Amino acid sequence: MTLVLFRSFFETDPLTLARALIGVRLLVDGVGGIITETECYTPDDPASHSYRGPTKRNAAMFGPRGHAYVYRVMGLHWCFNVVCGTRAGEGSAVLIRALEPTHGLDQMAARRGTDNLRRLCAGPGCLTQALGLSGAHDGLPLDAPPFRFEARETEPEIIAGPRIGITKAVERPWRFGLAGSHFLSRPFR
Numbered sequence: 001m002t003l004v005l006f007r008s009f010f011e012t013d014p015l016t017l018a019r020a021l022i023g024v025r026l027l028v029d030g031v032g033g034i035i036t037e038t039e040c041y042t043p044d045d046p047a048s049h050s051y052r053g054p055t056k057r058n059a060a061m062f063g064p065r066g067h068a069y070v071y072r073v074m075g076l077h078w079c080f081n082v083v084c085g086t087r088a089g090e091g092s093a094v095l096i097r098a099l100e101p102t103h104g105l106d107q108m109a110a111r112r113g114t115d116n117l118r119r120l121c122a123g124p125g126c127l128t129q130a131l132g133l134s135g136a137h138d139g140l141p142l143d144a145p146p147f148r149f150e151a152r153e154t155e156p157e158i159i160a161g162p163r164i165g166i167t168k169a170v171e172r173p174w175r176f177g178l179a180g181s182h183f184l185s186r187p188f189r
Contacts, residue, residue, distance in 0.1 A: 003151035006143045007066030010084045014040035014092040017084045018176045021094060023152030028131040029145070031104030033121065034152075036178040037097035037185055039163045041081075043090050045172070054091075060139040061091045068147070069093050070128070070138040077125025080133050082142060097164075097175070098122050100183035101130070123185035161188040 018040035085092035157179035
């Protein structure tokens with residue numbers, strides 16, 4: 001029997017949640033797969049969108065935990081984050097960087113314009129395109145349609161390393177991945 005994760009699952013600190021999400025199944029309207037890579041961001045992290053306080057763009061980060069924070073990076077790609085934290089409104093989130101596709105492969109391939117399974121959801125922009133996520137999903141609750149998070153069935157081996165694509169606090173090993181996975185945005189060092 002599949003255990004569906006509810007909002008209380010996200011009510012923890014981002015370092016804990018970033019690890020806890022590895023191996024969880026994420027589905028958006030029935031399309032998705034197993035989360036293989038995450039990054040976490042805290043309010044005191046200079047690389048975080050919440051570092052300088054609330055804005056129109058990052059408002060969802062300061063909203064209820066267990067909601068989506070979806071934003072466009074460099075005007076090109078959408079990025080999907082899970083709002084979390086030990087208290088509401090603190091501005092913590094976990095970026096979902098990659099997943100292993102398992103459901104809705106034809107839909108993902110059509111959205112991405114490729115049938116290369118390893119590249120369908122390898123990177124935040126690829127993942128959101130494959131899952132059909134956009135700014136319309138920003139602020140939506142993660143324990144209601146179109147989202148579905150299913151608990152992992154086994155305890156995975158998790159690896160850690162520096163985050164990707166940032167210029168501040170790059171030394172923090174706050175990128176997490178499923179050890180041995182072929183479905184990462186980039187290999188870990």
